[in-house]
Amino acid sequence: MKRSLFNKKLCVLLCFCSISLLFSMALAQTRIVVIPFYEENNQTTKDNMKRHYRRISGFINNHLVSKEFEVVNPFAVGWKEVEFNLLLKSSRNDSAFVCKEMCRKYSSDIAYILWIDLKKTITPDNFCKIKVSLEGQGYDSASRDVGVYIAENIQSISTDCDDAIIDSEKKIAILTGKKLVSQLQIKNSFTENIINIRLEGNISPELAEIFGKIINVTRGISEAKNYRFKIHSTSVWRVLVSETELFRLNTNITRLIKQIVTSKGIFEKNGVLFHYDAKEIDSLKRIKCKDTSSREILFVLDK
Known part of the structure; x- marks a missing residue:
């Protein structure tokens, strides 16, 4: 009886491992x-x-x-x-x-x-x-x-x-x-873990710096580097992500922006203090996600 129960448990464990392996392979495709x-x-x-x-x-x-x-x-x-x-x-x-x-x-x-x-x-x-x-x-x-x-x-x-x-x-x-x-x-x-985060619109250097700071403390991002900035046009970050995927990452960034706006510009996360004035908060409110692909998230600055 005990041996039969052990065999059933072993069979369930092997099936679970096989399903987990197939699921991880599917995600990696x-x-x-x-x-x-x-x-x-x-x-x-x-x-x-x-x-x-x-x-x-x-x-x-x-x-x-x-x-x-x-x-x-x-x-x-x-x-x-x-x-x-x-x-x-x-x-x-x-x-x-x-x-x-x-x-x-x-x-x-x-x-x-x-x-x-x-x-x-x-x-x-x-x-x-x-x-x-x-x-x-x-x-x-x-x-x-x-x-x-x-x-x-x-x-x-x-x-x-x-x-x-x-x-x-x-x-x-x-x-x-x-x-x-x-x-x-x-x-x-x-x-596979390196993606682009792009901000487009009438961007000032100050707003690019603020958004870059937000990206660097967002959950799921291990490292972020700005490799292109063109004033009043576009700013692009090359980002190393871990334990997340792009659609969840998009949500994390959007949620963090909302938290900063709700706290009226004074907010702390991961030991980083955010302290922004009313004008900067208004700029953050205008940042919206326009498109998410498998390798890039595009944010735009609404008019």
């Missing part, structure tokens, strides 16, 4: 969206473009999912070719901005763009030859380069052009998937 973009001068894939996008995206996503990444498929729902092409055409000039917008759209940690130029030729012996020029660049949701640049040429040849194109797309997917997995698993171990 990087959420990524990979966006292939066939260049405008490409005529080979112009017909039925969505089929090509879905196919190459599927090959890449299969590889990433097998390596325990959380993957968003941009072509699964709500895909509009005209809107997609307009946005991606600007990606050559401002890939960081486009990736940041894609991170917001798909609620992902990382957005990765593939620029694909695919050309078809028929050889003298009537084989179909596909040559692909491939470039890839990615950024996280705070517009930081993830350091996985790709520049490759790929060739496939077959008696059937559709088979040659599919083979090329598989090669692109394998190359991209392997590169992303090998580099991002290393990088994420260093950067």
Whole structure:
């Protein structure tokens, strides 16, 4: 009887540990969206473009999912070719901005763009030859380069052009998937707890200093450093977080501001004394959270 009871307890403990392990693994997953973009001068894939996008995206996503990444498929729902092409055409000039917008759209940690130029030729012996020029660049949701640049040429040849194109797309997917997995698993171990906190609006140096002081004593922040300030425009802090996540951190900052305002500018936290006059309190009241992504919290100064 005792042995049976012990075995039941052991089974429950092992199940609990397994669930806890799976839960922690799920939390640690990087959420990524990979966006292939066939260049405008490409005529080979112009017909039925969505089929090509879905196919190459599927090959890449299969590889990433097998390596325990959380993957968003941009072509699964709500895909509009005209809107997609307009946005991606600007990606050559401002890939960081486009990736940041894609991170917001798909609620992902990382957005990765593939620029694909695919050309078809028929050889003298009537084989179909596909040559692909491939470039890839990615950024996280705070517009930081993830350091996985790709520049490759790929060739496939077959008696059937559709088979040659599919083979090329598989090669692109394998190359991209392997590169992303090998580099991002290393990088994420260093950067997963580093985020940006941004304040935008008609900011004075004094207000930037006040907000920076608040950030430094907020629960969940181990270290904060201001690395950019532009008067009447923006101020950005690079923050090391621990034992929290961004949405809770956003709440902690907002709550601390309210506590300072409620106490009429005289407040103490973690041994740090806050003492602000009526004008400074009015400025703090105007600070509102506008957006929170997986790597950045954006506060704005209301007019």
